[in-house]
Amino acid sequence: MPERMLAARLYGPGDLRLEEILVPEPGPGEVILRVERALTCGTDVKIFRRGRHPALGPLPSLFGHEVAGEIVAVGEGVWNFRPGMRVVAANSAPCGACRFCDRGEFSLCLNLTFFFGAFAQYARIPAPIVRVNLYPIPDHLSGAAAALVEPLACALRGIEAAEVEPGSTVLVMGGGALGLMLAHLAKSRGAWVALSDPHPERRETARAIGVDLTLDPREDIHAALQQALGELPDIVFEAVGRVEVWEAAADAVRPGGRVILFGGCPVGTRAAFDTARLHYQELTLRGVFHHHPRFVGAALNLLAAGRIPVEHLISGEFPLLRLLEAFERMERREGFKFAINPWVD
Known part of the structure; x- marks a missing residue:
């Protein structure tokens, strides 16, 4: 992997900057993806305009949460994924141990771990998501289609x-x-x-x-x-x-x-x-808020079987350098979701 990458970071309301930052390294249980495609979401546009989200953390923050890519590095303790595998990650994972998880109310988990950082060339997937909500992508499924897993769930x-x-x-x-x-x-x-x-x-x-x-x-x-x-x-x-x-x-x-x-x-x-x-x-x-792990796997199965009209949901593709243009198109209701490719100009 290179030492540095291009990534979008949110600094405040309407203040999204594309910057060169260090490529992340995997911690225990984590994986690093070379992002194949990320998708825009209406929530992304809201966060961009409002400059905040309860799960976003302190600013400036990495941004974007619908992602598919290829594993390029794994952290200590990761045994079921390896470099070279194409995978899709959900944007969160429940802890599995709190009182809400015990009742199967996973979207209300007291320790829900979120992922942000899809709008970048590389992305670090947190260990809880690797354990619960990271899935191999079938060879025939495009990265853009696979990244629909989270909203479909x-x-x-x-x-x-x-x-x-x-x-x-x-x-x-x-x-x-x-x-x-x-x-x-x-x-x-x-x-x-x-x-x-x-x-x-x-x-x-x-x-x-x-x-x-x-x-x-x-x-x-x-x-x-x-x-x-x-x-x-x-x-x-x-x-x-x-x-x-x-x-x-x-x-x-x-x-x-x-x-x-x-x-x-x-x-x-x-x-x-x-x-x-x-x-x-x-x-x-x-x-009804968010998803549960079983819906993530079910969503991937539907996408892999060709039972979702992907062609009507993804309205085009933009390079990462034109991410703001994609957001502007969404705000004008000119399309639905856009696939973001971080490897083209």
Whole structure:
């Protein structure tokens, strides 16, 4: 390995710098990847603009969390991975020993270890992730496709939490990458699926992946759903991360229905719900955050089997030197995710 590498580091709100820094060395239980591809994420854009994230640590900080690459070095105690293996890492791992892990509530782990540093030429994967959430990539799967493992694992957990079944009627509010994943996974379970998003291009992509009905949330989606179904849907996924959409999601589900609050709102915000409707119509409102280890392996299996419409989720590729341009494209809703290649100009 060379001594130095190019990496993106976040210094504060809107202050992301590409710098030459030392290539990391592996500690006990860790591995070093030569990054093949990293993917942009809506969370990355939020962190970039806000300059903070509870798991990010002190600034300046390495940045990016969806990564696939080739192992180039392993630390002491690593026996099941070796240099030359292509692998994909989830962005976190639970400790397996706290009271939440004992109950199988791994996303609430008191000692959750996070990874940041995908937007670089080399990345150090923490030991807990190596133990729990690092997987070999099948030879036929591209690095960019493999790096979808983490967001897809989150979507799989949301689908399970919602109890989507054959014949379920589902509304997904938000047509970003995760909204599309939720819609696709719900369809694959035999559900009837509608998706609402104000951007025509996103509605067009939703139709391309097989969504039954697309809606513009600026219009009367309740009337459209009533006309299509005779009632409001069984399940509503909020996949935007804005308070007003959380509130709209609770209004868009049938009596007895389930609302999955999937998109994260800014810390400290509050939402208001109709208490009479919540109580007397027996609604279920559930927040779903992050993934569990078993969903990571399941996500990789789906990607390897070609059962995820990768071509609709990854909108193009940028060199690391143009990372900010990729973020700007995402903010303008010009595409979904972008693959970042740290080895080209």
